[in-house]
Amino acid sequence: MTVTLEQKSPAIGQDIASSVPHGLFIDGQWRPAADGSEFDVRDPCTGEVIARLANARPSDAMDALDAADAAFASWSRTPARERGELLRRVFDLVMRDRDRIAEIITLEMGKPLREAQAEVTYGGEFLRWFSEEAVRISGRFGSSPEGNGDMIVSRHALGPALLITPWNFPLAMATRKIAPALAAGCTVVVKPAALTPLTTLYLTALFEEAGLPPGVVNVIPTTDSGGTTGPIIADSRLRKISFTGSTPVGRMLLEKASVNILRTSMELGGNAPFLVFEDADLDRAVEGAIIAKFRNVGQACTAANRFIVHASVAEEFSRRVAERVAQFKLGSGFDPEVTIGPLIDEAAASSVDALVKDATARGAKVLVGGQRKSGPGTFYEPTVLTNVSPDSRICREEIFGPVLPIMTFETDDEAIRIANDTEYGLVGYIFTQSITRGQRLINDLQTGMMGWNVGMLSNAAAPFGGVKMSGLGREGGAEGIDEYLTTKYSLLPTLPRP
Incomplete structure (x- = not known):
């Protein structure tokens, strides 16, 4: 990095x-x-x-x-x-x-x-x-x-x-x-x-x-x-x-x-789930993850918050995402090569740091990043975490920063249960090549919006909004x-x- x-x-x-x-x-x-x-x-x-x-x-x-x-x-x-x-x-x-x-x-x-x-x-x-x-x-x-x-x-x-x-x-x-x-x-x-x-x-x-x-x-x-x-x-x-x-x-x-x-x-607020199923196109899923998580330095209500990945592809997905994130450049947004700018203020940077520390204290592993940067500005390294406990604060609260936490699942029912286990319901992202599964998730995912094999879905011509505590x-x-x-x-x- x-x-x-x-x-x-x-x-x-x-x-x-x-x-x-x-x-x-x-x-x-x-x-x-x-x-x-x-x-x-x-x-x-x-x-x-x-x-x-x-x-x-x-x-x-x-x-x-x-x-x-x-x-x-x-x-x-x-x-x-x-x-x-x-x-x-x-x-x-x-x-x-x-x-x-x-x-x-x-x-x-x-x-x-x-x-x-x-x-x-x-x-x-x-x-x-x-x-x-x-x-x-x-x-x-x-x-x-x-x-x-x-x-x-x-x-x-x-x-x-x-x-x-x-x-x-x-x-x-x-x-x-x-x-x-x-x-x-x-x-x-x-x-x-x-x-x-x-x-x-x-x-x-x-x-x-x-x-x-x-x-x-x-x-x-x-x-x-x-x-x-x-x-x-x-x-x-x-x-x-x-x-x-x-x-x-x-x-x-x-x-x-x-x-x-x-x-x-x-x-x-949002707590967007990002579901990667065993049949997902991993190239597309990794690209979608980078967009859904790190756009706007992760400071978006539509940012993917919880990455819920099938156990059979979790290691490969995590490795590919971490390799991409390790290449990011942190610094001034006016530098054309910079990928990640500062967080908005000191409170935001401190909040992100506290969420990462809580996750690692509960057993999460840092693949890349995980630290604040010293010096001027409110910068936090883009971070990828694996082995994240569902009880971690980072899975319950809106991150609003460049941190990608990964947890795993075995069955579709388990994935849906984890995804819906939040008071929020703004947006969800799913990556699967199964039409049947995708149609089921349109019905079963408790969100106002859903991206299917895409990492960004906002459009002026589409209705934007959520359910539950998302508004x-x-x-x-x-x-x-x-x-x-x-x-x-x-x-x-x-x-x-x-």
Whole structure:
């Protein structure tokens, strides 16, 4: 494993960050926080401050809700074609500035630049997809079965929405929420993660350039998420919350949303099983494992967490994966040869280290990696563990780091039992050449999504979401816009026949 911690010069980082607005965006205006407070954004590769941004307070949040509420009537009545064309213009601007956006993502989040470029492509697709879905909102008309009237079923925008995005995919998580909301006719208040707010602010500037009406999108970065958004959630004008983040925070938000019976979309934690059966194409399974585990430095809710491998192929699979991981290069995401960047912060690195130590204390064997790297930044070696006990914390908790733990099974029933033995149910991955087995797993695997002989399945055209403690609702696909619409039924008396 190669380690390089050489970083771009601070001047380059400052140049990238200087292209981003540093204020709050409320009612079409960039402005400081009400009390003038600010917070630092740091480069996880070096720990250096790269930007100082306005730090929103509760009064700023209420100003943002005021603006969203005032703009809702006009925006919800804007023709769907015009709403879609605005999103399409923003998509075109994102593609125009894709290199700069990727640099911002790598600077503030740490992922390798090529992965940041892939995120720009992926995130942009939500803008394009929902620009097309805006004009496909439909209803239905028909006679009542009793013959006493005509039924009209129509769809309408819910109202102002609060969108809370995570730090790990700062562009894609913003577009995946903003685009369907605007396509449906909702206005939004966006609270980006304090660790990676620069990408969202740059995206907001592109919305402004595309001709966004004042108040339709409002953005309030803050280090006090609960205190700042609390007054918004308690206000009866808010009608929707969309949140991506941890299950404990999601549960708390659901409790708060219950007061005003808000519509909610919750994309929460994951503990994804990765099942390799005895008939698997091992070349494909190893490649899928590398993608499913190490993309985004393992910091993804869709990351494979538990590798459940048939005993007859476990040794060969483990050897091949370890050989691949041993070739990884650890360092700055701006180095084109780097495979693994830093974890997002010190807490993340400490958490991953604790999970590995717990697993090894219970008998796990380290094939490669297993250590934090000293020096600047929050780096953890990409790691492969075998002989992992199912009782290990690493099998029960979301890893959110570059650690691949392997356990074995003998029968299909055992594999399914292990895979489903978790409170989470976001995504699962299976590698088998048996159509019959694959169809059984579609039914028996308790997840909202499943990858069959693939290690990555997210797509703007597909519904993204989980079951159990992994959340509620779906983002993306034709289903994604439904989360921002309410259904109304009207009955009209049947017109007299001539």
